[in-house]
Amino acid sequence: MQKFVTAQWKKAMAFDLTIEDATIPVDADEQFGGAGYGPKPKALMLTALAGCTGMDVVSMLGKMRIPFDSFSIEIEAKQADEHPKVYTDILVRYRFTGDQLNEDKIETAIELSLGKYCAVAATLKKTATLKHELLMNP
Structure with a gap:
C-alpha cells in the first residue's frame, strides 16, 4: 500500500495533514473543541x-x-x-x-x-x- 497522508496532532482538535509536499491544517467545529485552526x-x-x-x-x-x-x-x-x-x-x-x-x-x-x-x-x-x-x- 502507498502512503498518502500523515496527520500530526497540534493541540486540542487540530492536526496538520501532510499530503506529498503540502501541509493542510484541519480543526473541528468550535462546539466540538475546535479553535479555527483550519477547515473541517x-x-x-x-x-x-x-x-x-x-x-x-x-x-x-x-x-x-x-x-x-x-x-x-x-x-x-x-x-x-x-x-x-x-x-x-x-x-x-x-x-x-x-x-x-x-x-x-x-x-x-x-x-x-x-x-x-x-x-x-x-x-x-x-x-x-x-x-x-x-x-x-x-
Missing part, C-alpha cells in the same frame, strides 16, 4: 471533488480545443441529520466565461468527469445524489 475534514472531501472534476474538465476541453477565459467551480451540499452525517445531496456548479464556449462539448466533459473519470465523485456517489449545473458567461 469533511469539507475537504468537497474541495477534493472540485479539484478532481476541475482537472478532468480542463484536460478534456484542452484535448477538444475548446478555449475559455475563466473557469470556476462552486459546490453546495446537504448532509444527513444522523451520524455519521454523510453528504446526501451535492450540486457542482461549473462557471465558464469566454467568447468561443461550446456548451455541448463542455457538458460532455463534465458528464465524463462526474460519470467516469473523477474517483472522488465515484466515491461520494455511494452516499450522495450528485448533480451539476453549467453557467456560461454569467
Whole structure:
C-alpha cells in the first residue's frame, strides 16, 4: 500500500495533514473543541471533488480545443441529520466565461468527469445524489 497522508496532532482538535509536499491544517467545529485552526475534514472531501472534476474538465476541453477565459467551480451540499452525517445531496456548479464556449462539448466533459473519470465523485456517489449545473458567461 502507498502512503498518502500523515496527520500530526497540534493541540486540542487540530492536526496538520501532510499530503506529498503540502501541509493542510484541519480543526473541528468550535462546539466540538475546535479553535479555527483550519477547515473541517469533511469539507475537504468537497474541495477534493472540485479539484478532481476541475482537472478532468480542463484536460478534456484542452484535448477538444475548446478555449475559455475563466473557469470556476462552486459546490453546495446537504448532509444527513444522523451520524455519521454523510453528504446526501451535492450540486457542482461549473462557471465558464469566454467568447468561443461550446456548451455541448463542455457538458460532455463534465458528464465524463462526474460519470467516469473523477474517483472522488465515484466515491461520494455511494452516499450522495450528485448533480451539476453549467453557467456560461454569467
